[in-house]
Amino acid sequence: MSRYDPKVSEPKWQAAWNGAGCFEVRAELDRPKYYVLEMFPYPSGRIHMGHVRNYTIGDVIARYKRARGFNVLHPMGWDAFGLPAENAAMERGVHPATWTYGNIDAMREQLKSMGLSIDWSRELATCHPSYYRHQQRLFLQFLEAGLVYRKESWVNWDPVDQTVLANEQVIDGCGWRSGAPIERRKLSQWFFRITAFSDELADALDGMDGWPEKVRLMQRKWIGRSEGARVFFEVLGRDERLEVFTTRPDTLFGASFCALSPHHPLTAELAAANPALRDFVAECDRLGTSEETIERAEKQGFDTGLRVRHPFLPDRILPVYVVNFVLYEYGSGAIFGCPAHDQRDLDFARKYGLDVTPVVLPTGQDPATFEVGDTAFVEDGTLINSAFLDGLDVAEGKRASIARLEALGAGKGTVQYRLHDWGVSRQRYWGCPIPVIHCPSCGAVPVPVADLPVALPDEVDFSQPGNPLARHEGWKSVACPGCGGAATRDTDTMDTFVDSSWYFARFCAPQFEEAPLDPAALDYWMPVDQYIGGIEHAILHLLYSRFFMRGLKQFGYSREAEPFAALFTQGMIGHETYRDPDGKWLSPDEVEKDSDGGLSTRDGRPVTLGRVEKMSKSKRNTVDPTTIIGNYGADTARWFMLSDSPPDRDMEWTEAGIEGAWRFVQRLFRIVTGAAPSLPAAGSPLPAAFGAEAFALRRQVHKAIEQVGRDFESFGFNKAVARLYELTNALAGFRAADEGDRWALREACETLARLGAPMIPHLAEELWHRLGRDGLLTDQPWPAFDPALTRDESVTIAVQVNGKLRAKLDLARDLDETSVREAALAEEAVRRHLDGKPPRKVIVVPNRVVNIVA
RNA sequence: GGCCGCGUGGUGAAAUCGGUAGACACAGCAGACUUAAAAUCUGCUUCGCGGUAGCGCGAGUGCCGGUUCGAGUCCGGCCGCGGCCA
Numbered sequence A: 001m002s003r004y005d006p007k008v009s010e011p012k013w014q015a016a017w018n019g020a021g022c023f024e025v026r027a028e029l030d031r032p033k034y035y036v037l038e039m040f041p042y043p044s045g046r047i048h049m050g051h052v053r054n055y056t057i058g059d060v061i062a063r064y065k066r067a068r069g070f071n072v073l074h075p076m077g078w079d080a081f082g083l084p085a086e087n088a089a090m091e092r093g094v095h096p097a098t099w100t101y102g103n104i105d106a107m108r109e110q111l112k113s114m115g116l117s118i119d120w121s122r123e124l125a126t127c128h129p130s131y132y133r134h135q136q137r138l139f140l141q142f143l144e145a146g147l148v149y150r151k152e153s154w155v156n157w158d159p160v161d162q163t164v165l166a167n168e169q170v171i172d173g174c175g176w177r178s179g180a181p182i183e184r185r186k187l188s189q190w191f192f193r194i195t196a197f198s199d200e201l202a203d204a205l206d207g208m209d210g211w212p213e214k215v216r217l218m219q220r221k222w223i224g225r226s227e228g229a230r231v232f233f234e235v236l237g238r239d240e241r242l243e244v245f246t247t248r249p250d251t252l253f254g255a256s257f258c259a260l261s262p263h264h265p266l267t268a269e270l271a272a273a274n275p276a277l278r279d280f281v282a283e284c285d286r287l288g289t290s291e292e293t294i295e296r297a298e299k300q301g302f303d304t305g306l307r308v309r310h311p312f313l314p315d316r317i318l319p320v321y322v323v324n325f326v327l328y329e330y331g332s333g334a335i336f337g338c339p340a341h342d343q344r345d346l347d348f349a350r351k352y353g354l355d356v357t358p359v360v361l362p363t364g365q366d367p368a369t370f371e372v373g374d375t376a377f378v379e380d381g382t383l384i385n386s387a388f389l390d391g392l393d394v395a396e397g398k399r400a401s402i403a404r405l406e407a408l409g410a411g412k413g414t415v416q417y418r419l420h421d422w423g424v425s426r427q428r429y430w431g432c433p434i435p436v437i438h439c440p441s442c443g444a445v446p447v448p449v450a451d452l453p454v455a456l457p458d459e460v461d462f463s464q465p466g467n468p469l470a471r472h473e474g475w476k477s478v479a480c481p482g483c484g485g486a487a488t489r490d491t492d493t494m495d496t497f498v499d500s501s502w503y504f505a506r507f508c509a510p511q512f513e514e515a516p517l518d519p520a521a522l523d524y525w526m527p528v529d530q531y532i533g534g535i536e537h538a539i540l541h542l543l544y545s546r547f548f549m550r551g552l553k554q555f556g557y558s559r560e561a562e563p564f565a566a567l568f569t570q571g572m573i574g575h576e577t578y579r580d581p582d583g584k585w586l587s588p589d590e591v592e593k594d595s596d597g598g599l600s601t602r603d604g605r606p607v608t609l610g611r612v613e614k615m616s617k618s619k620r621n622t623v624d625p626t627t628i629i630g631n632y633g634a635d636t637a638r639w640f641m642l643s644d645s646p647p648d649r650d651m652e653w654t655e656a657g658i659e660g661a662w663r664f665v666q667r668l669f670r671i672v673t674g675a676a677p678s679l680p681a682a683g684s685p686l687p688a689a690f691g692a693e694a695f696a697l698r699r700q701v702h703k704a705i706e707q708v709g710r711d712f713e714s715f716g717f718n719k720a721v722a723r724l725y726e727l728t729n730a731l732a733g734f735r736a737a738d739e740g741d742r743w744a745l746r747e748a749c750e751t752l753a754r755l756g757a758p759m760i761p762h763l764a765e766e767l768w769h770r771l772g773r774d775g776l777l778t779d780q781p782w783p784a785f786d787p788a789l790t791r792d793e794s795v796t797i798a799v800q801v802n803g804k805l806r807a808k809l810d811l812a813r814d815l816d817e818t819s820v821r822e823a824a825l826a827e828e829a830v831r832r833h834l835d836g837k838p839p840r841k842v843i844v845v846p847n848r849v850v851n852i853v854a
Numbered sequence B: 001g002g003c004c005g006c007g008u009g010g011u012g013a014a015a016u017c018g019g020u021a022g023a024c025a026c027a028g029c030a031g032a033c034u035u036a037a038a039a040u041c042u043g044c045u046u047c048g049c050g051g052u053a054g055c056g057c058g059a060g061u062g063c064c065g066g067u068u069c070g071a072g073u074c075c076g077g078c079c080g081c082g083g084c085c086a
Helices: A008-020 A049-067 A081-091 A098-115 A129-144 A194-207 A215-221 A249-253 A265-273 A273-287 A291-296 A343-352 A396-410 A519-525 A540-554 A624-632 A634-642 A656-678 A692-712 A715-730 A738-756 A761-770 A816-825 A829-836
Strands: A033-038 A071-073 A146-157 A163-165 A183-192 A226-233 A243-245 A257-260 A299-308 A317-321 A334-337 A413-418 A436-439 A443-446 A477-479 A488-491 A530-534 A567-569 A572-580 A592-593 A599-601 A608-615 A794-801 A804-812 A841-845 A851-854
Touching: A008 A098, A008 A317, A008 A761, A033 A049, A033 A519, A049 A530, A049 A567, A049 A572, A049 A624, A049 A634, A049 A692, A081 A098, A098 A624, A129 A146, A129 A540, A129 A816, A163 A183, A194 A540, A215 A540, A215 A567, A226 A249, A243 A249, A243 A257, A249 A396, A249 A608, A257 A299, A257 A343, A265 A273, A265 A299, A273 A299, A273 A317, A299 A343, A317 A343, A334 A343, A343 A816, A396 A413, A436 A692, A477 A761, A530 A761, A530 A851, A624 A634, A624 A851, A634 A715, A634 A761, A656 A715, A656 A738, A656 A761, A692 A715, A692 A738, A715 A738, A738 A761, A794 A816, A804 A816, A804 A829, A816 A829, A816 A851
Parallel strands: A033 A071, A033 A530, A243 A334, A257 A317, A530 A567, A794 A851
Antiparallel strands: A146 A163, A146 A183, A226 A243, A226 A299, A226 A413, A257 A334, A299 A317, A436 A443, A436 A488, A477 A488, A572 A608, A592 A599, A794 A804, A841 A851
């Protein structure tokens, strides 16, 4: 018998789908839509296993929903701007555009070989002027709406990439891409006013039940809404007040000092006249801006000599320090320190010998003896030593303190967020140019819409570090659109997160030219019904997209404020790691398994097996999807991806696993094609009667239809795989003897193909064809199950004595309780365990269990 | 340190509403076919004890306790792993 050859079948069916235009869709208002989207890839040049998993999951959903009658939008594009293209230009002298478009061509071919049900007519690349032109238009609309602004600000400067990074792109004080330690610099930057939506972005999370709770929590924390108060302290000898922010106005009576951020304006003013303070600030700067580093660093302060007056106690005078643990970006950049109830303040107070007065008493403690040692008391309790607040709890104390501050004009209740506005200026070439012209007399002037796009110049010089656009005089110099005078373009480009903040909306009408987005198309397709991608984008990309969507709504492009109705985050793919005797990492194809299970290199040196880790170039434990698809075909790769591990969990790629999937693909082909010649003609009428075997097979078939459908709806692909294994096993052991048997066998074979189609689409088409069916299986609706066949008429009931299984009964479904009880008590094993005594109690759970209490 | 998630055979896992723990697969073992190997097919495979065997008994879902006729599932405490935040 011939083997299934994916090298022949897969291109054949891909061509057939392509020729029939199966996946090219348009808005059809009378049909329900379903928009499936996987996070679009960065065109690095090759797909990796993470992509295979991501796009396989999405494709199963897309194909399943399509069979279920939905008008499915499943597009693909390229997140094509970004630094690697420039690195390639610097290292290899290839133009970023050439490099990027070449990579896109290569990866498109790889993705196509997976047999994905993608509407390729909608393909877009963010680096193409036909895309970024619209992005520039959107930028100007955000600008007009006051949602984009320019300000001087401290930035995280990546000295290796020579660019600015957003706070969230700084990880452990280092650039997220380069890994280089970050420096602080002050630059003029463009910002998206994401904080205009802080409350809304946080509040809307509550209703987003299609998102994992984990991601919603991460976003909520990122936004970091906290309620507190601004408190004004009178500065002695100066005609000004120091404003501090606190989340604990209830602890004001425990204040023993005030502290300024090294970047507070007052610090700068004092430092101008004080070299020692200047040195201290410089030392703080070396810490970087990472909150974690700052938190871990030893608390240090510098007494400015300034003194302030306590707002409630005119006689209480507090010292003002500049400290290394207060962030200028958060709150007002100044705090009051209450050592007894804040750990950082306590560490600081102990170091500098400041007063520690407890003002919150833990429940059950005696105020006369309660003392704070090395650990601040941060929980709820009763306020003491606090005049009019005494006796209140923390929440009441906050309210009362704020009320008094407001009455005295010494403060105000306020809400603070951790979220900052989104700085998007990047000093790079390969990004979307910011469509603004700087004129000496008119200031920052938007590029007129008619002049868009502001296209990137082709001629660029990458021989020096820094931004080639800033050195490109021919491109930079323009006439001011306002006054006509000599002016220069903004030479920064946008953070690539801007590109990915609206691509999903552009997919709705990617060729629409009049405007960035077609409101009618968005109205039909948006929101994305199912978004699928990695957890690493849980905060930034998803939060920026949610912000952008609110802008798009405001500009009338969208009626929806949320882009993604449901989100699924897939797990990572791991692989064993290997090292040679020198400790160097080895790739899986450099390692051989000996007959006794030991590992060695091809030249016979011993190999140390390391633990399973996420596939990465540095550990060399990657497996190339092209090789896998070349050797086994796309269906085998897809099948293994979906088997065994639930898709949200990390999975391990193994040789044995892919071999097992390959064997299944072959087995399924063998069984179905082996049975095909003996089957009744396709579409033969239902026989009048079935034998017991055929009836049992039909039951299993219809149960599988019900279960696999349910599994797909709930992302239980591993369970769907298990059901199809079961069905295949049943089919393999089935011997058809009469016409009814053969009819049931055809039904089983066809069902197997149809249920498997979303996961192994090429093989399913091949089987459908070999079973004598015309047309494409891809165009077939999802099979319906007969509810009469999914309910067994007899059930197995477990009989327990004192909760322990003693017997099993095969009884008619829904048999009356008395009969079930009798049957259970009549069991020999039950009688043995009852030891002749009457049962004390018998619990009968219909169709499931009988528990006899002895 | 805080918050969240997860702990089930040799391995990945399943158990949908508190009701037969281990479906399905991988790996392993035994057998059939074959000159042989591969492939394929059949069977076994949670652990312990007893029995020639069918089978019986006991234990068992990280640990300790609780609720319940009945707990992998619910509750409390602990331990371990992972993630996020600090």
